[in-house]
Amino acid sequence: MGLTELRERTEALIATVPDEDDFTSRLRSPAVAARVGVWLGLCFGVCFITGLISHEAYVTHPFIAFPTRPVNLYRVTQGLHVISGTAAIPLLLVKLWAVFPKLLARPPKSVRHLLVEALERTSIAALVAASIFQLASGLFNAAQWYPWHFHFRATHYSVAWIAIGSLIVHIAVKLPLIRDVLGADIESGVHDRASMTGTPPISRRALVRGALTASSVAVLTQAGSTIPLLRKVSVFSPRSGNGPGHLPVNRTAHGAGCVAAALSTDYRLTLTYGTKQMVFTRAELEQLRQRTHDLPIACVEGWSKNATWTGVRLRDLLDQVGAPRGKDVKATSLQTRGAFGTTTLPSQFVDDPLTLLALGLNGETLPLDHGYPARLIAPDRPGVLQTKWITQLEVLA
Amino acid sequence: MTALRGFLIALGVGIAVWGVHVLLGLGRHNLIAALTWLVGGVVLHDGVLAPITIAVFFVISRVARRPLPVPVIVGGLVLSTVTLLASPTILRLGLIKDNDSLLDRNYTVGWLVFAGLTLLIVTAATLRGRRSTKEGHDGAHPGRR
Numbered sequence: 246m247g248l249t250e251l252r253e254r255t256e257a258l259i260a261t262v263p264d265e266d267d268f269t270s271r272l273r274s275p276a277v278a279a280r281v282g283v284w285l286g287l288c289f290g291v292c293f294i295t296g297l298i299s300h301e302a303y304v305t306h307p308f309i310a311f312p313t314r315p316v317n318l319y320r321v322t323q324g325l326h327v328i329s330g331t332a333a334i335p336l337l338l339v340k341l342w343a344v345f346p347k348l349l350a351r352p353p354k355s356v357r358h359l360l361v362e363a364l365e366r367t368s369i370a371a372l373v374a375a376s377i378f379q380l381a382s383g384l385f386n387a388a389q390w391y392p393w394h395f396h397f398r399a400t401h402y403s404v405a406w407i408a409i410g411s412l413i414v415h416i417a418v419k420l421p422l423i424r425d426v427l428g429a430d431i432e433s434g435v436h437d438r439a440s441m442t443g444t445p446p447i448s449r450r451a452l453v454r455g456a457l458t459a460s461s462v463a464v465l466t467q468a469g470s471t472i473p474l475l476r477k478v479s480v481f482s483p484r485s486g487n488g489p490g491h492l493p494v495n496r497t498a499h500g501a502g503c504v505a506a507a508l509s510t511d512y513r514l515t516l517t518y519g520t521k522q523m524v525f526t527r528a529e530l531e532q533l534r535q536r537t538h539d540l541p542i543a544c545v546e547g548w549s550k551n552a553t554w555t556g557v558r559l560r561d562l563l564d565q566v567g568a569p570r571g572k573d574v575k576a577t578s579l580q581t582r583g584a585f586g587t588t589t590l591p592s593q594f595v596d597d598p599l600t601l602l603a604l605g606l607n608g609e610t611l612p613l614d615h616g617y618p619a620r621l622i623a624p625d626r627p628g629v630l631q632t633k634w635i636t637q638l639e640v641l642a
Numbered sequence: 643m644t645a646l647r648g649f650l651i652a653l654g655v656g657i658a659v660w661g662v663h664v665l666l667g668l669g670r671h672n673l674i675a676a677l678t679w680l681v682g683g684v685v686l687h688d689g690v691l692a693p694i695t696i697a698v699f700f701v702i703s704r705v706a707r708r709p710l711p712v713p714v715i716v717g718g719l720v721l722s723t724v725t726l727l728a729s730p731t732i733l734r735l736g737l738i739k740d741n742d743s744l745l746d747r748n749y750t751v752g753w754l755v756f757a758g759l760t761l762l763i764v765t766a767a768t769l770r771g772r773r774s775t776k777e778g779h780d781g782a783h784p785g786r787r
Contacts, residue, residue, distance in 0.1 A: 334726075341687060342692070370684070371658060374680040374683060375680070377687055378680050388735065389738070391736070392735070395668075395675035396668060399668050400665065403661050406661025407665070409657055410659070412654070413651075413653055414654035414655060417646075420646075446710050446712070451716065454716070455715065459719050462724050467728070481752060481756075484743060484745075485746050488742070493743035494743045494744070496741075614741075
């Protein structure tokens with residue numbers, strides 16, 4: 246095959262791919278994309294800010310020390326994070342549908358325009374890839390399905406910056422266009438392609454309302470594990486709110502590989518501060534002054550539920566070894582499998598009067614899957630850091 | 643306006659570059675896994691989901707003799723997007739055998755109820771729309787319900 250023939254064949258092949266102008270629907274317009282985009286941008290903004298809060302709550306030494314009050318703060322911010330992410334999915338699908346013809350637009354001929362277009366397309370590729378990545382990985386995580394090999398929390402966090410950064414670039418590039426189309430009536434032809442001649446079966450206004458309806462319905466059917474009032478209508482919520490002790494479980498004792506150790510009569514809790522050490526059996530812990538507090542379990546997947554916890558105030562326990570205030574505490578679990586087997590509780594949580602080494606849940610003995618013989622429960626902490634099956638507490642220097 | 647746009651572009655690029663820096667810091671293995679998903683998501687959307695949507699619309703527009711009523715299109719949009727995003731839960735992809743508190747609903751029944759309810763609302767809205775159009779044409783006050 247000669248070079249000319251190859252070029253002709255390539256050109257013929259490209260000509261078979263639909264062009265931007267082959268899409269004639271008036272619905273795939275900047276007027277629709279900008280309006281859906283405003284709502285989508287709002288969801289992304291809420292997701293980003295609540296995501297940063299969640300990140301702060303996870304790291305031991307964050308930029309700003311995470312507060313212990315209000316006790317429901319993390320519950321609310323993480324619930325909002327998952328809800329706004331869920332709401333964003335139908336909006337992103339409609340937005341991508343509206344701008345799909347752009348993907349097939351033929352590149353401009355002049356080198357200068359080609360360069361500008363290449364830069365813009367790079368930023369849009371980054372935005373679309375990061376957006377799909379964030380929403381898909383977040384959705385799967387909320388459904389507790391982890392079919393990937395990357396570190397979820399760290400990767401979701403880094404890609405969030407890429408998504409927000411490229412979103413800001415996108416808004417800046419499109420600003421004059423956004424201003425024009427939002428300033429005009431939605432059905433007006435401002436910035437429409439000349440080829441948009443088809444009469445769609447619904448108006449643009451109806452399409453935007455449909456996207457918002459889909460987004461609201463998505464939230465209603467999913468958010469029951471976050472908002473107790475929705476528990477009955479959320480038919481697609483991964484949790485109904487039930488479980489041992491009327492509380493759901495993320496990781497079971499079997500999954501953590503610690504059933505035998507947790508049920509063993511040899512179980513001891515070791516408390517260490519410098520050279521001082523005390524060892525307690527569960528019966529001895531029960532002899533100490535017991536306190537009862539209502540505190541929520543709030544997980545990164547967005548589910549949360551309030552529960553009544555009974556146990557020893559952590560501060561009281563630390564006083565027994567003479568540990569001063571203002572010290573972090575390292576908690577070690579009996580678990581042999583899975584992450585977060587060892588966690589560090591920052592000093593503001595250690596010294597909080599509500600923080601317990603819980604022995605009981607909702608008026609019963611702490612169920613095995615909730616951390617029997619003893620677990621940590623502190624106000625305003627992500628669930629996975631409320632370490633279960635605790636065998637060692639070490640006051641850090 | 644130009645200054646604001648310039649500032650926003652610089653800010654956005656700075657933020658995105660920081661994200662890339664953090665991502666690169668997570669190691670080569672993590673980067674390859676993340677890139678697979680970043681590229682895979684776009685390929686699945688642009689190469690599979692978008693063409694399927696176009697094909698479905700094409701078939702429907704050929705089969706239906708007249709334009710579809712608005713409630714049917716909105717109902718289809720709601721049903722398809724909500725089903726897509728509920729699919730990991732409906733298919734119980736994250737099922738853990740020893741955890742009864744996870745994925746503890748009958749999601750098939752849930753989906754049937756959801757689809758049935760959507761169908762009911764779409765039918766009611768379509769009939770109502772037809773009646774009001776008819777009244778609008780026949781009556782003395784066009785458009786009044």
